[in-house]
Amino acid sequence: MPLIDAQNLYKIYDIGGTKINAVNGISLSIEDGEFISIVGKSGSGKSTLMHILGLLDTPTSGVLKLNGQEVSTLTENKLAKIRNSQIGFVFQSFNLLPRTTAIDNIILPLKYSSIPSSEWQGRAEKMLELVDLTERKLNKSNELSGGQKQRVAIARALVTDPSVIFADEPTGNLDSKTGEEIVELFRTLNDKGKTIVIVTHDADLAKVAKRVITIKDGVLI
Numbered sequence: 615m616p617l618i619d620a621q622n623l624y625k626i627y628d629i630g631g632t633k634i635n636a637v638n639g640i641s642l643s644i645e646d647g648e649f650i651s652i653v654g655k656s657g658s659g660k661s662t663l664m665h666i667l668g669l670l671d672t673p674t675s676g677v678l679k680l681n682g683q684e685v686s687t688l689t690e691n692k693l694a695k696i697r698n699s700q701i702g703f704v705f706q707s708f709n710l711l712p713r714t715t716a717i718d719n720i721i722l723p724l725k726y727s728s729i730p731s732s733e734w735q736g737r738a739e740k741m742l743e744l745v746d747l748t749e750r751k752l753n754k755s756n757e758l759s760g761g762q763k764q765r766v767a768i769a770r771a772l773v774t775d776p777s778v779i780f781a782d783e784p785t786g787n788l789d790s791k792t793g794e795e796i797v798e799l800f801r802t803l804n805d806k807g808k809t810i811v812i813v814t815h816d817a818d819l820a821k822v823a824k825r826v827i828t829i830k831d832g833v834l835i
């Protein structure tokens with residue numbers, strides 16, 4: 615059974631009578647342990663597709679299954695529960711709380727999980743170690759470099775031990791060398807078995823993935 619099974623997904627925006635088919639009939643299945651990149655031009659529908667696959671957004675039509683469970687018909691409450699426990703997100707702009715320490719940023723998703731609070735600190739410290747930032751534990755995130763911020767964001771995405779990590783342009787705000795370090799980190803995580811889906815329009819970065827999916831005008835090509 616695939617980890618993610620999407621059949622005939624559509625996302626149609628209606629802005630003032632004009633319809634935009636952002637996702638225009640996409641079927642896709644993702645196996646546990648895969649490392650996939652989604653590439654395509656600006657506006658081709660990459661983020662929209664990723665937000666649907668990651669349960670941040672719902673499709674206009676189509677069927678989406680996660681670990682065999684149909685999620686396309688669930689209420690926002692139930693989706694949030696699944697999202698918090700099974701999915702990790704990394705964004706281009708890091709999305710950390712600026713005046714909050716690295717460790718507390720990483721602990722945040724645990725507060726919305728069913729993981730007992732007695733485990734939060736230990737889990738977060740393990741994640742800091744994994745991204746090699748133990749010495750920055752008590753620094754506020756606005757005291758960190760871009761690459762360090764993104765490593766905290768990745769640690770935060772991993773702390774609930776999700777089934778899959780989605781990253782939307784995770785190197786978009788980083789210089790090329792720092793970007794390569796982040797890509798290397800994703801590669802290491804995938805070697806350890808984590809399923810990773812990265813959206814990028816950088817073809818070089820995309821090559822690191824084991825499978826590259828190209829999207830154009832809302833369809834896979």
Ligand SMILES: Nc1ncnc2c1ncn2[C@@H]1O[C@H](COP(=O)(O)OP(=O)(O)OP(=O)(O)O)[C@@H](O)[C@H]1O
Pocket residue numbers: 627628629634635636654655656657658659660661662663815
């Ligand atoms: N909330 C929205 N309302 C209306 N149209 C939208 C909305 N979000 C996205 N779109 C449109 O859907 C299409 C796909 O957008 P999307 O953000 O998925 O592209 P993208 O491939 O991620 O682009 P980029 O590389 O620039 O991030 C675009 O034409 C965009 O304008």
Ligand SMILES: [Mg+2]
Pocket residue numbers: 660661662782
């Ligand atoms: Mg995008």
